[in-house]
Amino acid sequence: MLNRIDLRGTASIPRGVLPRATFDVAAALEEIQPLLDAIRHHGAAPIRKITAERDGVELDSLRVPAQALTDALDALDPELHEALTEAIARVRKVHSDQRRTDLVTEFRVGGTVPGGTVTERFIPVGRVGLYVPGGLAVLASSVVMNVVPAQLAGVPDVAVASPPQRDTGLPDATTLAVCAMLGVDEVYAVGGPAAIGMFAYGTDECVPVDMITGPGNIYVTAAKRAVRGLVAIDAEAGTTEIAVLADDTADPEHVAADLISQAEHDPKAASVLVTPSTELADAVDTALTGQVAAAKHSGRISAALSGEQSGTILVDDLEHGLRVVDAYAAEHLEIQTRGARELAMRVRNAGAIFVGAYSPVSLGDYCAGSNHILPTGGCARHSPGLSVQSFLRGVHVVDYSEEALREVAPYVTTLALAEDLPAHGTAVTIRFDKPAASS
Incomplete structure (x- = not known):
């Protein structure tokens, strides 16, 4: 076989x-680029149109009503609820160990007196859009794999999108139930590249996000490639x-x-x-x-x-x-x-x-x-799977005293002159070359 x-x-x-x-992501991108352009300029209208054409669902609102989330959780099979509870607990346990604390590096003047620090802060992304597939296999487990690390990273604003089902006009009921279990109340009945466009460009209902994660088909991947740079993405899966x-x-x-x-x-x-x-x-x-x-x-x-x-x-x-x-x-x-x-x-x-x-x-x-949102197509040579760190940005905070800057100033000016950027050196030396005040 x-x-x-x-x-x-x-x-x-x-x-x-x-x-x-x-x-062939490039070919798929050429096919879906007009949809993304339409969403960028017209918001929700092209999303409703493509959802009616592709999913057979007429959407009055893109956002899933809060009551639908509650109803889905209430109707969840007890055995499935228990299995999901265990899965969430295990994913939380593993991903909790991935959280980062600030790193402080200290430089001493003359090797003895504290004078400069570089602090690396790990700051969560402000708002993320998490995509959950709903095609041949409806992957409610992907809600867990997306949401848990984002929450543990401290992301304050989490939204989920998943395709509507033709019979209900809503995303898969188990997907909605897991969102409710995890406390996610911003969920959209939007699938495929339309969801990526919605997250990237925003609509009257959905504020644009800073980062998009989650697996999908080749058209989802192409859409993520198209908006990369405007927003961050996890990978081209x-x-x-x-x-x-x-x-x-x-x-x-x-x-x-x-x-x-x-x-x-x-x-x-x-x-x-x-x-x-x-x-x-x-x-x-x-x-x-x-x-x-x-x-x-x-x-x-x-x-x-x-x-x-x-x-x-x-x-x-x-x-x-x-x-x-x-x-x-x-x-x-x-x-x-x-x-x-x-x-x-x-x-x-x-x-x-x-x-x-x-x-x-x-x-x-x-x-x-472990997380099941992982690099494909050989990308594991250079890219990791989704984790808490995916949602964190390392930001350096530089804090030098006058004495610490004075000690390193000659090295700054030497390097600046070597790169023919003398103003870089002047920005340092001007702090020490002030004329003495007249008496």
Whole structure:
């Protein structure tokens, strides 16, 4: 079922040989740019129009009434409420440890007398717009992953947007219930690039935000690229992906189930097995055949597993496999090998790493306490997943005394002259070159 790429005996690992979905953000941006321009100039009217056309919902107001949030929470299944409560508690526990305190660095005049300080303050973004998908899979869990770190960072103003459902005209009921559980009362029934435009440019109902986070389809990603700079974004997210580094100790049924778990998100989802064992690769293919046939979403799972973005990569050994997964830089990376923990600690590039037979990606999607909003498309080489720190800005506060400035002044003027910016030096020396007052 999985295509095979044989890298055995290959020293270098060109990125082009690794399976990856075609993801043309530029083409999607060209398609949705007129909508963003319309929202920028006309506010809510084009949002209502596109929502009626695409979602089949006529919106009188973009904002969800407060009573709808209360009703959704009241109607929430008790078992689901308990599961969400546990997920929220675990995500809060992990993300609480990410909070930052101010850092103060002191410089002493002559090495002894306090004279200058640089304080780095960590200041939360003022207002964020959090996007929650509602397409093939309605991801109420993404509300938790967006909102909790923003709240723990101290963001004072949080808004959520999620597509309206055709039958209710409101976002998914579980999404609304989770918003209520987390105390978020500003929720908009707006989806796709329209939501990104609303957050970036504002409407009569929605004040523009400073930052937009949350996963979405290629059009959401394109819209985030278009408004980046006007607002901050977390990342340009693509479809979900999983890589599994496994040896002959791995259970093929477990590996197959984990590959399927991400493939059921989307026909473009990526599922990649990296292994030195052809016997395991064969056994996983056999397990996939049976499990896919029995799966609820077998159609899109089959499309994902057979697509260009998925496959089995054969490697010489685990050391070779480690180089391959670092080159691939998966959103989710599972290590199911001998010495899995030791290998996991050597991985450089992954959004999140899941160690051993009892840490499947599904655990991280919901209840590990980690965040599931992670870099895709190889961006884990340079970008982290969403965290409390995503919502914090480091700001330096510089406070030098006269004596401390005098001590460093010669170095400032030397560097200023070297860069042919003499006025920079003068701005320092003028403070010490004043003529003496006449008697």
